[in-house]
Amino acid sequence: MKGTLLMSFGAIVMLSGFVIFNKTYQPEPFEQTFTKESMMVNSEKKGDDFEKMIVQKFDKNLFTIKEWVGDKFVDGIYAETTLHPDLLMEINLGKTMSQFSVECKWRKEAFKGHVDFSYKEQFARYKQYGKEKDIPVFIALGIGGIPSAPDKLYIIPLQEIDTWDLKISNLKDYKMNPDKDFYYDMETKMLK
Numbered sequence: 001m002k003g004t005l006l007m008s009f010g011a012i013v014m015l016s017g018f019v020i021f022n023k024t025y026q027p028e029p030f031e032q033t034f035t036k037e038s039m040m041v042n043s044e045k046k047g048d049d050f051e052k053m054i055v056q057k058f059d060k061n062l063f064t065i066k067e068w069v070g071d072k073f074v075d076g077i078y079a080e081t082t083l084h085p086d087l088l089m090e091i092n093l094g095k096t097m098s099q100f101s102v103e104c105k106w107r108k109e110a111f112k113g114h115v116d117f118s119y120k121e122q123f124a125r126y127k128q129y130g131k132e133k134d135i136p137v138f139i140a141l142g143i144g145g146i147p148s149a150p151d152k153l154y155i156i157p158l159q160e161i162d163t164w165d166l167k168i169s170n171l172k173d174y175k176m177n178p179d180k181d182f183y184y185d186m187e188t189k190m191l192k
Contacts, residue, residue, distance in 0.1 A: 049147035050106035106142040123164040
C-alpha cells in the first residue's frame with residue numbers, strides 16, 4: 001500500500017510538472033534567416049553554376065570565350081556589358097571563324113507548362129544585341145535537376161522566338177542531351 005501511494009504521488013508530481021512546463025514554455029518565434037541579399041547570392045550561385053556547366057560543353061580546342069559577362073553592380077552602377085548575353089563565343093576552324101552569343105538560364109521547374117527565361121526589356125536587349133553585332137544569340141535553358149546538371153536542356157535560337165514566356169511543348173526541336181557537348185554549324189549558324 002505504501003508503494004502504491006508513493007507511485008501515485010510521484011505520478012501526480014510528474015504530471016503537474018509537465019502541465020506547468022507546457023504552460024510556461026513559449027518557444028522562440030521562428031526567425032527568418034533568408035535576407036534579400038542571401039537570396040540574391042543563392043540565385044547568383046545557381047546562375048554561375050549553370051553558366052559553368054554550359055561553358056564546359058564547348059570544346060576548348062575549337063571555341064574561345066571572348067566575353068563572359070559578370071552581373072556586378074553597386075547603387076545602380078554597372079558596366080554596359082552587364083546588359084549583354086552571358087557569353088560571347090568564337091569558333092575557329094583554321095581559316096574560318098564565327099561568333100555567337102549565349103544567354104544561360106536555369107529554372108527549377110516549368111509552371112503550368114511555361115517558363116519565363118527573361119522579361120520584356122531584357123528580351124528586347126538581347127534581340128538588339130544580336131542585330132548590332134550581326135551574330136546569332138541563343139538561349140541555353142536548363143530546367144529541373146540542379147544548375148550544374150539539369151534534367152532538361154534546350155538551346156533556343158533567339159531569332160526563332162518572339163516572346164520570353166516559352167511554352168515547353170513548343171521547345172521539342174531545341175531539346176539537347178544534357179550530357180553531350182555542343183557543336184556549332186557555321187553554315188546554318190545553329191548551335192546544337
